[in-house]
Amino acid sequence: MERYAVVTGASNGIGMELARILSARGYALILAARRRDRLEALARELPTPAIPVAADLTDPAQRRRLLEVMDGVNVEVFINNAGFGDCGKFWETSPEKEQRMIDLNVSALHSLTKEVLRRFLARNSGFLLNVASSAGLLPAGPYMATYYATKAYVTSLTLAIHRELKEAGSAVYVGALCPGPVDTGFNAVANVEFALPGISARRCAACAVTQMFRRKVLIVPTLPMKAAIALSRFLPRSALVAISARQQKKKFYRKRAGKP
Numbered sequence: 001m002e003r004y005a006v007v008t009g010a011s012n013g014i015g016m017e018l019a020r021i022l023s024a025r026g027y028a029l030i031l032a033a034r035r036r037d038r039l040e041a042l043a044r045e046l047p048t049p050a051i052p053v054a055a056d057l058t059d060p061a062q063r064r065r066l067l068e069v070m071d072g073v074n075v076e077v078f079i080n081n082a083g084f085g086d087c088g089k090f091w092e093t094s095p096e097k098e099q100r101m102i103d104l105n106v107s108a109l110h111s112l113t114k115e116v117l118r119r120f121l122a123r124n125s126g127f128l129l130n131v132a133s134s135a136g137l138l139p140a141g142p143y144m145a146t147y148y149a150t151k152a153y154v155t156s157l158t159l160a161i162h163r164e165l166k167e168a169g170s171a172v173y174v175g176a177l178c179p180g181p182v183d184t185g186f187n188a189v190a191n192v193e194f195a196l197p198g199i200s201a202r203r204c205a206a207c208a209v210t211q212m213f214r215r216k217v218l219i220v221p222t223l224p225m226k227a228a229i230a231l232s233r234f235l236p237r238s239a240l241v242a243i244s245a246r247q248q249k250k251k252f253y254r255k256r257a258g259k260p
């Protein structure tokens, strides 16, 4: 029976590369995102069968449609990757855009995680990877306050489920991918420019897939980011928030005024 991997947010960036890598490993794919034409183009390119599912995952009815497609096949891997950010002072950013961000990064990921885990637990196997961010390992991110908060939700939820699965003696894997900057469509949507050089989506996805199959619970793709996260444990939370503010402001100004 064909083994399937599901990737949300597969129409661009990290998700598209995750799909390519999993296909090269022999998985058939279910590709979910809103832009149907991009999903169909990717499906044609992949060496294994692929089912494009055009869906806005903030809509519960469209999430249900994705789950129905999954129920017809043997899904072994599910990656909750769709997500986006926004930048600016909290009182100035768009409440509508932030609500969509919470609906996607938190609510959609939360409900898909529960639905998929129940299916995986019923047969005691499966890999579920939630794409968080290095932002989710830090206490807060001024000027990207909502984005950091959504990603903190993802790491917290994932770590808790990982522990529950361990205590239940389950063979089901759950983990969180926590990359630093990756060159994708993220910046254009979040209206920022990275203050640090980004890695390629290909490199990020390759590391994610390797570490997921090694069952690593928190996956941080690069050494400098791993070192920064390790170092952060020795700093007071207030200092970390101040450092995050400085970094986010740089992104913000680079985009708006070309300032360093």
Ligand SMILES: NC(=O)c1ccc[n+]([C@@H]2O[C@H](COP(=O)([O-])OP(=O)(O)OC[C@H]3O[C@@H](n4cnc5c(N)ncnc54)[C@H](OP(=O)(O)O)[C@@H]3O)[C@@H](O)[C@H]2O)c1
Binding pocket: 008, 009, 010, 011, 012, 013, 014, 015, 032, 033, 034, 035, 036, 055, 056, 057, 058, 081, 082, 083, 084, 085, 104, 131, 132, 133, 134, 178, 179, 180, 181, 182, 183, 184, 185, 186, 187, 189, 198
């Ligand atoms: N790039 C980075 O530096 C970075 C760092 C850490 C974590 N991340 C995380 O990595 C994940 C992937 O982001 P990326 O960097 O690859 O950005 P990206 O290139 O902008 O890709 C985002 C993907 O999410 C999909 N998406 C957006 N809204 C959606 C919705 N309502 N329903 C379904 N799909 C939706 C987009 O497809 P459609 O527009 O076709 O719907 C696209 O395929 C996100 O969770 C992001 O927070 C990124």
